[in-house]
Each structure stands twice: as structure tokens, then as C-alpha cells.
Amino acid sequence: MTEELDLMAQDSDGGSEEVVLTPAELIDRLEQEENLRRAKKGDLKVSIHRMEMERIRYVLSSYLRCRLMKIEKFFPHILEKEKTRNEGEPSSLSPEEFAFAKEYMTNTETYLKNVALKHMPPNLQKVDLLRSVPKPDLDSYVFLRVKERQENILVEPETDEQRDYVIDLEEGSQHLIRYKTIAPLVASGAIQLI
Numbered sequence: 001m002t003e004e005l006d007l008m009a010q011d012s013d014g015g016s017e018e019v020v021l022t023p024a025e026l027i028d029r030l031e032q033e034e035n036l037r038r039a040k041k042g043d044l045k046v047s048i049h050r051m052e053m054e055r056i057r058y059v060l061s062s063y064l065r066c067r068l069m070k071i072e073k074f075f076p077h078i079l080e081k082e083k084t085r086n087e088g089e090p091s092s093l094s095p096e097e098f099a100f101a102k103e104y105m106t107n108t109e110t111y112l113k114n115v116a117l118k119h120m121p122p123n124l125q126k127v128d129l130l131r132s133v134p135k136p137d138l139d140s141y142v143f144l145r146v147k148e149r150q151e152n153i154l155v156e157p158e159t160d161e162q163r164d165y166v167i168d169l170e171e172g173s174q175h176l177i178r179y180k181t182i183a184p185l186v187a188s189g190a191i192q193l194i
Contacts, residue, residue, distance in 0.1 A: 071101050074136050076129040079105060105129065138180040146173050148190040155181055 039045045071078055071093075079101050082091060093101065108129070117125045150169040155177070169175065174194065185191040 067097065068100070070136075071097060072104060074133065075101050075104050075108070076133050077135050080130060138178075138183065140179055141176050142179045142182075143194045144175055144177060144182060144186075145192045145194050146171055146175070146190070147192055150185060150190055153181065153185075 039049075078093065082093060082098065082101075085091065091098065109127075112127055113125075117127065146169040149171045152166050153169060155165055155167055169191070179186075182191055186193060
């Protein structure tokens with residue numbers, strides 16, 4: 001159970017957000033464990049289990065807080081990605097996160113119109129949030145752990161003097177690579193961000 005949570009929390013940034021259990025389901029499962037019911041009230045196992053549940057709650061809230069910060073920072077780009085995603089492709093946002101992003105965008109536009117844009121000349125009263133808000137930096141480097149062996153991964157050069165090269169990623173190995181290079185592998189679940 002704890003391994004499921006740790007894997008989910010490690011995935012929190014820039015990767016595949018597909019989670020088997022929702023945070024609420026995970027907490028419910030922990031609270032209803034048979035071992036906890038059978039243990040005596042003063043048993044050390046009960047207090048350790050409760051401490052573990054508090055740790056899990058903390059990790060989950062940290063994970064969700066991180067996701068909300070990213071949604072707030074890149075909301076127009078995230079919503080645009082959701083609009084352009086294919087019908088069968090899974091969403092990277094939960095329904096609640098999607099509703100939050102839409103509401104955040106509406107509130108931001110309303111605030112801009114009421115506070116600044118209405119005082120501007122008519123030709124400047126429109127703002128394109130997609131161009132105004134910075135895009136996520138896909139060229140940033142991320143730490144990753146390989147879950148499934150991958151061969152012939154093309155690594156782009158950092159400078160013009162260097163040339164492209166191909167690497168193989170062995171299962172269980174850890175690397176520091178530019179996110180753009182391995183983004184499809186993260187989405188497929190073959191690689192896990194750490």
C-alpha cells in the first residue's frame with residue numbers, strides 16, 4: 001500500500017498523472033484494513049498504523065498542492081492541451097482539477113478586465129492568455145527511474161557543436177535527462193519521474 005503511494009507521489013511532477021487509486025480511496029482502504037480492526041486498542045501496531053496514515057495524508061496533500069500550483073502557473077496551456085487531446089486519450093487532469101483550471105481562467109480574465117483592461121484604449125482591451133502566460137519548460141532536466149528497458153532513445157544536443165546520440169535505458173537504472181526527450185515514455189508508464 002505504501003509503495004503505491006510513494007510511486008504516485010514520485011510521479012507528481014511533469015509526468016504521467018494516471019493514478020490507479022484516488023487519494024480518498026487510498027485513505028479509505030488504509031482505514032478499513034482488517035489488521036487494524038483485529039489489533040487491541042493499546043497495541044503499538046495501531047499507533048504506528050495511524051502515524052503511517054498521517055504520513056500518507058501529508059504526502060497526498062503535498063502532491064495535490066504541487067499539481068494545483070502547476071495548474072495555476074500554466075492554466076491556459078493546460079486547458080489548451082485538454083481541448084486538443086484525442087477522444088480516447090486519457091486526461092492528465094481529474095474532473096475537479098479541470099473544473100478548477102476553467103474557473104481559474106475565468107476569474108483571471110474577469111479580474112484583468114475589471115482592474116486593468118477597461119481603463120485601456122479599445123485596441124488594447126484584449127489579452128491572449130496563451131501568449132501572456134509562460135509555457136512549461138520542457139527543456140528542463142528531470143531525474144527518472146526506468147521501469148521497462150528502452151532502446152535507441154535519441155538524445156538531442158545541448159549546443160550546435162554537439163551531435164545527436166542514441167542511448168539505451170536499462171530497467172531499474174536512474175538518469176538525469178531533458179524532459180522533452182523522455183516525455184512520451186513517461187506518459188506510457190515505461191519511465192517514472194523521481
